[in-house]
Amino acid sequence: MTTSTERRSAPRDVWRLVATREITVKLRDRGFLLSTVFTIVAIIASLAISGFVSARTETVDIAITGDSADQVVATANRLAEAADKNVTFNTHPARDEAAVRQQVNAESADVGLVPTQPGGWRLVGKSERDDDAATYLTAAAQAIAFEQNARAAGTSTEELGRGGSVAYDLLDPAAIDPGLAKVVAFVFAFLFYLGSLLFGMSIAQSVVEEKQNRIVEILASAIPLRQLLIGKVVGNTVMAFVQLVLFAGAGLIGLAATGRGDQVAQIGGAAGWFVVFFVVGFLAQASLWAVAGSLATRNEDLQSTATPLSMLIMIVLFAGIFLSGTARVVASYIPVVSIVAMPSRMAEGTAAWWEPILSLIVMAVATYGIVIVAEKIYRRSLMQTQARLSMRQALALRD
Known part of the structure; x- marks a missing residue:
């Protein structure tokens, strides 16, 4: 042993x-x-x-009515592209507001865009807000109105926006x-x-x-x-x-x-x-x-x-x-x-x-x-x- x-x-x-x-x-x-x-x-x-999933482009169907609705949606697409946002807004024309609401209710459209009086737009959703539509369609409508109002006042959007630009510097851009x-x-x-x-x-x-x-x-x-x-x-x-x-x-x-x-x-x-x-x-x-x-x-x-x-x-x-x-x-x-x-x-x-x-x-x-x-x-x-x-x-x- x-x-x-x-x-x-x-x-x-x-x-x-x-x-x-x-x-x-x-x-x-x-x-x-x-x-x-x-x-x-x-x-x-x-x-x-x-x-x-992050690179996939999301499609949002917009039921529209009104003469300038196409312009609003087109501008929203350009703003989303400039912001590098993977979202595309597709239009579905309707004859009036009732038809827009019908499309949204039937879920053939995600959001509805209808004109209001005396001016402006209203978004219509079924049960919840679409954040992308709210962000970019609102920004598009405001940009168009801003340009139209500047033209009516005999000036340009650049003149009206002078002094209002904001730059953004990142202290740690590698983070x-x-x-x-x-x-x-x-x-x-x-x-x-x-x-x-x-x-x-x-x-x-x-x-x-x-x-x-x-x-x-x-x-x-x-x-x-x-x-x-x-x-x-x-x-x-x-x-x-x-x-x-x-x-x-x-x-x-x-x-x-x-x-x-x-x-x-x-x-x-x-x-x-x-x-x-x-x-x-x-x-x-x-x-x-x-x-x-x-x-x-x-x-x-x-x-x-x-x-x-x-x-x-x-x-x-x-x-x-x-x-x-x-x-x-x-x-x-x-x-x-x-x-x-x-x-x-x-x-x-x-x-x-x-x-x-x-x-x-x-x-x-x-x-x-x-x-x-x-x-x-x-x-x-x-x-x-x-x-x-x-x-x-x-x-x-x-x-």
């Missing part, structure tokens, strides 16, 4: 063998490979669909739009949830299966338990890193393919920081998932021992999606939550250059402390196969 002295004399880098085994098992897992490919395809497809920033934050939160749960539960199940099958007793006689834990953590962290890089790359390629290449640089920087934060934070999570497995004696126990971790992952998921403003700033310095919060702030352009560095240092310090405590609990509980343990019970045990 191998003595403890012989076990302690095992190579200090034996964890590499364990890590290699963990990576090999993952690469041979068809379910893991298929889920990775499916997620990459889903990311690219969702971005392609989003780009198609992405708020809508896309929210999508990026959601993607970061979802990828955190997916990676943490997928790889974390894999570690816990691997540990508890080794305990249940008594394989851990054989491993413990040949490998120091600390080395066994390091190998499991490193192996799964490497695979999580590779998977996240693939997902981030797919997202950036999808953005570039949908005509958002000008925003790839900023989002790419935020995605890079997200991968770094995730890897550092996952070292702590992986250690805790290994502890969850070591406290259990069978797979059924994992539901109890892994509950705190599952709750933590859900909290981070919802924090990444719903937090904003000051709450998100605070969250970006809280370890684990900062994995999602800080990169999301970087994507929306609200974080200074030094903030992710400081947040990462805080995360690294917290990770170091968590790994030290987790390793102690893991070593003390791994060989206890009689009954499920709590963390307090495991800490009370002697090495």
Whole structure:
């Protein structure tokens, strides 16, 4: 039988063998490979669909009556085109206002445009306002009236509008739009949830299966338990890193393919920081998932021992999606939550250059402390196969 002295004399880098085994098992897992490919395809497809929907021109059918209605609609189309708005107004002539209302009520037209006395226009809708029609038809009617009134007064629209122009300077023209920033934050939160749960539960199940099958007793006689834990953590962290890089790359390629290449640089920087934060934070999570497995004696126990971790992952998921403003700033310095919060702030352009560095240092310090405590609990509980343990019970045990 191998003595403890012989076990302690095992190579200090034996964890590499364990890590290699963990990576090999993952690469041979068809379910893991298929889920990775499916997620990459889903990311690219969702971005392609989003780009198609945003680029698609919306058609608004306008039922019109009156001599100048065609001119109003034509002007509205020019204004929409100048504003780079993907909307086109099509006209459906009607003999009078009653016919216009009939078309709108029958839903053969989205909006009706009828003249009013002594001058002006009225829009008619069925049950809700069409914002595009209200914006551009109103602006068109005002522009036409402005030009006509200027002509009647013997002047020009340029003279009447002199001194009224307003320029708009952007202090940060490279910033992405708020809508896309929210999508990026959601993607970061979802990828955190997916990676943490997928790889974390894999570690816990691997540990508890080794305990249940008594394989851990054989491993413990040949490998120091600390080395066994390091190998499991490193192996799964490497695979999580590779998977996240693939997902981030797919997202950036999808953005570039949908005509958002000008925003790839900023989002790419935020995605890079997200991968770094995730890897550092996952070292702590992986250690805790290994502890969850070591406290259990069978797979059924994992539901109890892994509950705190599952709750933590859900909290981070919802924090990444719903937090904003000051709450998100605070969250970006809280370890684990900062994995999602800080990169999301970087994507929306609200974080200074030094903030992710400081947040990462805080995360690294917290990770170091968590790994030290987790390793102690893991070593003390791994060989206890009689009954499920709590963390307090495991800490009370002697090495």
